[in-house]
Amino acid sequence: MGKSQPHIMMVAFPMQGHVIPLLELAQVLAAHGIRVTFVNTEMVHDRVVSSFAGESLVGFVSVPDGLEPHERYVPGKLTEAVYTILPGKVEALIREINDHSKISCLVYDQSIGSLHQVARDAGIRSVAFLPAAAALLVLGLHIPQLLRHGIIDDQGNPLDNSPLQLGPTMPIVNPTHFVWHTVRNTTLQKLILDMMRQNNNSINSADWVICNSALDLEPGASTLAPQITFVGPLLASNRLADSAGQFYQHDKDSLEWLDQQPPSSVIYVSFGSYAGLGPAQFQELALGLEHANRPFLWVVRPNAMPGVGKPQFPNGFLERTKSQGRIVGWANQQKVLSHPSVACFVSHCGWNSTLESVSNGVPMLCWPCYADQFINQSYVCDIWRVGLQLGRDNGVIVPFDEIKEKIERVVGDEELKGRALQLKEMMGHGAREGGTSHQNLKNFITWLHEC
Missing domain, CATH: 3.40.50.2000 (Glycogen Phosphorylase B;)
Structure with missing residues (x-):
């Protein structure tokens, strides 16, 4: 008998900028014979599903985020719920699905690093997906050095406002513009800083770290974080298809x-x-x-x-x-x-x-x-x-x-x-046959089939 169809679960942070690229990856994987269960929180589930013009090869399920409707727009509440509530919901969902269809791999938004441990506890492979630039992950990996060199304090506040470049061809960023400091909320700032530090553990032990970027765009990030595999840009136009996962209806004219x-x-x-x-x-x-x-x-x-x-x-x-x-x-x-x-x-x-x-x-x-x-x-x-x-x-x-x-x-x-x-x-060259992102994506698909 031949090997059974691989079944993977994918979990995105419930914001459009995170959902769209992971959903693009899901559609590519599904087109290559991989069964995909895509997990949304209830807040965004209906909008994601309704964004498809026709039938989807991807299967969708939803889990509660534990928030009341009025709490979802309170600064920091959604982020806190994703970090504290979502992992338990995903863990329960894996157990439920495994009763009738074994999941072989969890592909999760890298910003929710605790899902790596959920995968390990379930005895399945784990893949961290970065929907942002690889430079953002490099910044997270450098938080210990930023603390040690007095660039930031342990709350994430900048102590030195000199522009910083972590390496050649890397972005030049003032510490006041570090991702956690831009939220302008001290509680949320500390939460994001701590989560980014904790997520470093999952980056160093995940089976794959894949990024919606291209090696030619970010060669410096590749040097500083060689564990990153570039598979982007994951755009619907590269598949000659319409974009899905939009939270809003677009103007047709x-x-x-x-x-x-x-x-x-x-x-x-x-x-x-x-x-x-x-x-x-x-x-x-x-x-x-x-x-x-x-x-x-x-x-x-x-x-x-x-x-x-x-x-x-x-x-x-x-x-x-x-x-x-x-x-x-x-x-x-x-x-x-x-x-x-x-x-x-x-x-x-x-x-x-x-x-x-x-x-x-x-x-x-x-x-x-x-x-x-x-x-x-x-x-x-x-x-x-x-x-x-x-x-x-x-x-x-x-x-x-x-x-x-x-x-x-x-x-x-x-x-x-x-x-x-x-x-x-x-x-265009990187995304086409023979390009780096194209070949990396092929290698990843082959690995999933072998899980």
Whole structure:
């Protein structure tokens, strides 16, 4: 008799930026004959499942997060629940499923490192998946050195504000922008710092550590953390498919609107599924887009300003720009960024957005807000040099005329655009047959079949 079909369980942190790349990996594995059970918390389960246009090869199950509905938007509550409640729920689910279909491997979001021990206790293989840049994992691995050298204290507070570069071709980051310190909440800051330190144990003992990045993008991270296997970018467009795992319904007419715009003319603006700007800065961005006098496609989520209410545009803005721009609640970003009319991406620099931009050769204006977005900004602006910094982190509002000027600089910089196109070609080569990410993914799939 032949070997039975391998059955793996996959668990993502319940935020869109984490779910989408792990779900992309799940679909690739399922297409190669691997049975996949994808675990969501109840909070996001229905939205993830409904994001599929047709039938999925991936099986979905949900587990409780232990939170009341009103608690899910309290800063730190979701993170705390994921770290404290989710591992026990996953452990129970593995036991339940094993009664009728043996799970051979647990592929888990690296940010939930305690799931490594859940896999070990269940007697199955474990794979840590990093949905962010490998540089974020390298930062976590260096926390002991940062403490020892007095860069941070044991609460994660910066003691030295000098820009830091952990190695050649690594991002240049001020310690005030370390991922744990950007949350602006001392309790949550300590929780994230402690979890990152604990997660280092799982990184050093997992069977695989795979990352949604590419070796050509992050050679320095590969040198500093050689245990990382690069398999990205995991994009639906690389599978010639539609993206799934979106938490919001995208505007169906955006692509038709882009078809009507001149080549390399549109400024695309999106701050992802969670980040956003304050009311005053929002108005300056609106005026900057208007005065840039270029077509713009602007994603403004209905919940872009929690606690403030519906975003308020400058007086007369919508009427004055109705023939210039299009404002939508959500967009099919991979298709937008691959459209020939798009000239520039104003972005919060989430890793998924960054990968989608560089994979399509679109220059960026970087406006990071929190977490790993400052690391990604440094890659874009300092290392790859395919974009410019726009946002600030000192509470000072960026005025509309500066926004207008930066848009003009990015759109008019031919050398920057040339580097962006070179990076696009590099990303395409790595993901195709014979490329490093493609071969790494093949090797990983072979290993799963042998588990």
